[in-house]
Amino acid sequence: MIIYDFLSELFGSPVLAAFIQSFIPLIFLIPFALFAVWLERKVSAFMQDRIGPNRVGAHGWLQTVADILKLIQKEDIVATNANKPLFNIAPVLVFAGSYLAFAAIPFSSAFIGSGIDLGLLFIVAASGFVVAGILMGGWASNNKYSLLGAVRSAAQVVSYEIPTVLVILSVVMLTGSLSLYELSEMQTSSFYNWVIFGGTAPTLQKILLIPFMFIGFIIIYISSLAEVNRTPFDIPEAESELVAGFHTEYSGMKFAMFFLAEYANMFAVSAIVSAIFLGGYQSPFGYLGNTIGWEWLVPIEQFFWFAAKGIFFVFVQMWLRWTLPRLRVDQLMALCWKYLIPIAFVNLLIIGIIVIL
Numbered sequence: 001m002i003i004y005d006f007l008s009e010l011f012g013s014p015v016l017a018a019f020i021q022s023f024i025p026l027i028f029l030i031p032f033a034l035f036a037v038w039l040e041r042k043v044s045a046f047m048q049d050r051i052g053p054n055r056v057g058a059h060g061w062l063q064t065v066a067d068i069l070k071l072i073q074k075e076d077i078v079a080t081n082a083n084k085p086l087f088n089i090a091p092v093l094v095f096a097g098s099y100l101a102f103a104a105i106p107f108s109s110a111f112i113g114s115g116i117d118l119g120l121l122f123i124v125a126a127s128g129f130v131v132a133g134i135l136m137g138g139w140a141s142n143n144k145y146s147l148l149g150a151v152r153s154a155a156q157v158v159s160y161e162i163p164t165v166l167v168i169l170s171v172v173m174l175t176g177s178l179s180l181y182e183l184s185e186m187q188t189s190s191f192y193n194w195v196i197f198g199g200t201a202p203t204l205q206k207i208l209l210i211p212f213m214f215i216g217f218i219i220i221y222i223s224s225l226a227e228v229n230r231t232p233f234d235i236p237e238a239e240s241e242l243v244a245g246f247h248t249e250y251s252g253m254k255f256a257m258f259f260l261a262e263y264a265n266m267f268a269v270s271a272i273v274s275a276i277f278l279g280g281y282q283s284p285f286g287y288l289g290n291t292i293g294w295e296w297l298v299p300i301e302q303f304f305w306f307a308a309k310g311i312f313f314v315f316v317q318m319w320l321r322w323t324l325p326r327l328r329v330d331q332l333m334a335l336c337w338k339y340l341i342p343i344a345f346v347n348l349l350i351i352g353i354i355v356i357l
Helices: 002-011 014-021 024-047 063-073 084-103 119-140 144-175 180-186 203-227 252-277 288-292 295-321 329-356
Strands: none
Touching (some): 024 063, 024 295, 063 252, 084 119, 084 252, 119 180, 144 180, 144 252, 144 329, 180 252, 203 252, 203 295, 252 295, 288 295
């Protein structure tokens, strides 16, 4: 963890270095959220044969900045019958749960966050904060639409965590690690070593594993869409039924925190999927820095690949939003309990048999 070592040396205090390091993902997240909102508007406009934002800044790229400035100036309204303490804590808790995931996500070999060995389990556990915050916000709003959206969200997230964990277990059986840093380091040299292609297993084992690892990849990506409430799984905030779902009563910066948490979640799950299956921050083609003898350039290249893979999967989430219709509640639960969980369980057994044999 080169950045942590540098900060420790600079300030002479490991505690202060860890505190400062904890803010580094935020430096990435805020510009990313601004870019992602602009990108989503442009992607939807392109798919619907429209122009999209094009007035504020070149091609409308400053439109999101203008929207944030407007949100900051909005009045902070709390409904008369709302439970004010819980109402105020909820958006903070939702964002904190989303931000916690970045503690275990390696941005490059020079910045690994906490680097904990049980990183994947930590991320699954941290998502519980988001569920608690959404339930708290929905109940504290004293609004039937908010409460219904919050209950839907809790049921959805808890259900789709099961196929997610089953896929994670199948990857752990193959790699022997729950650390995203170790998983990324195992998938170096070439895309041929990515977990989706069987990782560093012998050639015959790779051939047998590829279809089942691909199934696991599809399952965890579908589950990640459900966990971040993205279409076709956005029933917790279904505009046609629930006004705005669990954040109906929120305005100003509290609403902005829910908004930021959603885009932080979108990137977090995309980064996790790419770290587990697609090499994480590793380049599929080697590093220019190693070729020309500039080793200091390698972590920068790694960050580029990490961000590029994450943004690509965020783009796919946006693409699906304007392609697929929203599922009903019963369809959403049926997809999870009748299809994804049984398929993930059978997939886990088959991968375990292949690894043992």
